[in-house]
Amino acid sequence: MTERKSIDVVVNPRAGAGRAAKLVGDLVRELAKKRYDVEVHRTERPGHAGQIVRDLVSGGAKTIAVMGGDGSFHEAVQGLLDDEGKLAVKDATLAFVPAGTGGDLKKTLGVPDDAIEIARYIDEATPRRMDLGQLDHKTHDGREGRRLFVNIASFGVGGLVDKLVNEGPKWLGGRVTFFVGTLRASVSYKNVRVKVTTDGEPFFDGPMYAISVANGRYFGGGMLIAPDADLFDGLFDVVALGDMNRIQSTLLATKIYRGAHLGQPMVTHRRARVVHAVTTGVEDCLLDVDGEAPGKLESTFTVLEGAVPVLVRA
Numbered sequence: 001m002t003e004r005k006s007i008d009v010v011v012n013p014r015a016g017a018g019r020a021a022k023l024v025g026d027l028v029r030e031l032a033k034k035r036y037d038v039e040v041h042r043t044e045r046p047g048h049a050g051q052i053v054r055d056l057v058s059g060g061a062k063t064i065a066v067m068g069g070d071g072s073f074h075e076a077v078q079g080l081l082d083d084e085g086k087l088a089v090k091d092a093t094l095a096f097v098p099a100g101t102g103g104d105l106k107k108t109l110g111v112p113d114d115a116i117e118i119a120r121y122i123d124e125a126t127p128r129r130m131d132l133g134q135l136d137h138k139t140h141d142g143r144e145g146r147r148l149f150v151n152i153a154s155f156g157v158g159g160l161v162d163k164l165v166n167e168g169p170k171w172l173g174g175r176v177t178f179f180v181g182t183l184r185a186s187v188s189y190k191n192v193r194v195k196v197t198t199d200g201e202p203f204f205d206g207p208m209y210a211i212s213v214a215n216g217r218y219f220g221g222g223m224l225i226a227p228d229a230d231l232f233d234g235l236f237d238v239v240a241l242g243d244m245n246r247i248q249s250t251l252l253a254t255k256i257y258r259g260a261h262l263g264q265p266m267v268t269h270r271r272a273r274v275v276h277a278v279t280t281g282v283e284d285c286l287l288d289v290d291g292e293a294p295g296k297l298e299s300t301f302t303v304l305e306g307a308v309p310v311l312v313r314a
Contacts, residue, residue, distance in 0.1 A: 006037045007122070008061050009097070010052050010076055012068035013042050020067050020099035023115055027067070027097065030119035043068075046075070053079030057092045063311070064092055065122065069100015070151060074290035077132065077148045080308060085146045087134075087307055093127045095311040104218035104291075105151050108231060109312065125313040129306035130231050133215050137287060137299040149289045152219040152226070153301055155277060156210035156241070157189045157249075159286020159293055161220065191243055193281035194297065198238055198272035205280075207243040213275050213301045214239060217259075219291075227259035234305035235271045242266035275301040 009028070013021035028038045041052045049066065053076045056064055066076040073096050082088040098106035098113045105111075112118055133149040191207040204211065212219065214226030214237040226237040244252065244266050255261040262269050278298040279285045285297040 004035045004037055005063075006039075007031065007063045007065055007095075008039050008041060008056050009065045009067055010041045010043065010049055010056075011066075012049060012072040012075075012100075015068035015072050015100040020072075023097075023099050024067055026115035027118055030115050031122065034119055034123045036123075043072075043075075047078070049075040050078035053077070053092075055079075057088065057090050060090070061092050063095065065095040065097050067097035067099050069098070069103070069291070070105045071291045072100060073105060073150055074148075074292055077150055077308070080132075081146070081148060087132075087148075087304060089308050093309040093311060095122055095125070104220070104222065105216060107218045107222070108151070108216040108229075109310075121313055122311060125311035127309035128232065128312045130308055130310045130312075131215055131234055132304045132307040133213065133236065134302045134304050135287075135289060135294075135299060136302075137295045138297065139295040145295055147289065147294055148304075148307075149215065151216035151290050152212055152214045153287065153289045154210055154212040154219070154225075155194070155285050155287050155297055155299070156192060156208055158210055158212075158220070158288030159296070160189050161288065190283070192279060192283050192285045194277055194285060195280050196238075196240070196275065196277045198270050198275050200274070203238065203270055203272075203275075204240045204242075204268060207281075209241040209244050209249050211238065211240045211277065215303075219288075223253070223256045224259035225256055225261075227262065232306075234303055235273060236275060236301065236303055238270050238272055238275055240268040242268065273303045273305075277301075 011020050011024045031038050043049045066073050080089055097118055098111055135147050135153055137145050139145040191209055193207050196204040212225050214229045217226050217229045219225055225239055229237040261267050287295055
């Protein structure tokens, strides 16, 4: 007889305008058919996913599936930081179960979103050590902050997009919600002057629309900002959109959705392990980190190569 397996599922029931709450029951049933013993942990407040993951990791959990959007997975990986801000993974393997608004990470990882297919994915996948980004930054009130990120951290217009998206309704769906948020932000956003180095070398100095530090490929509800990024290569893909106006940024957005923007005027790309960014003007420059808005520059982004095992299917 096949040996039974155990898995913990951390679910944000509010993700995807309630889709996660409906999906989790179906997933539990499908996993049970594959001889999994499933324990479900529902988040109750912002940041709760990280605390649940921290408790599960310290308790020796072997496989932890996180169900929700990109923001839910971002919250969950914060539980891998100990009280001193150091990575503490132990023996846990994570799995991402998409059920949120944006859905950008699932495109890079190739995770399905149907309960039957997700259960098959989890059962057939094997652990592979994935890179994480470590972000040391200023919080909104000027304190020192540290967090991990899975997909993409950016600064510039993205911080304003996050604010507008998170304050607005999600029923339009991920792609439309983020596209509308981007259009609204482009109306009021003014380019900020920054100075950026990559691995200690000059990369960008001047006014910019947005700069992305990419571990994954997609952000903003389907924008293919870093078409060559690899979650497992130990490098960030850094993409700078320079001093462009509203019309230029809107026209470029159509190319970004196709991943056809690299090499275009005012677009600069480089790979690096460490990125440092600081504002050189008087304006604050807001951060967008896996769809969350934790603070502003000055910031340092560092690749943590092979930081955490995740379930992936060949």
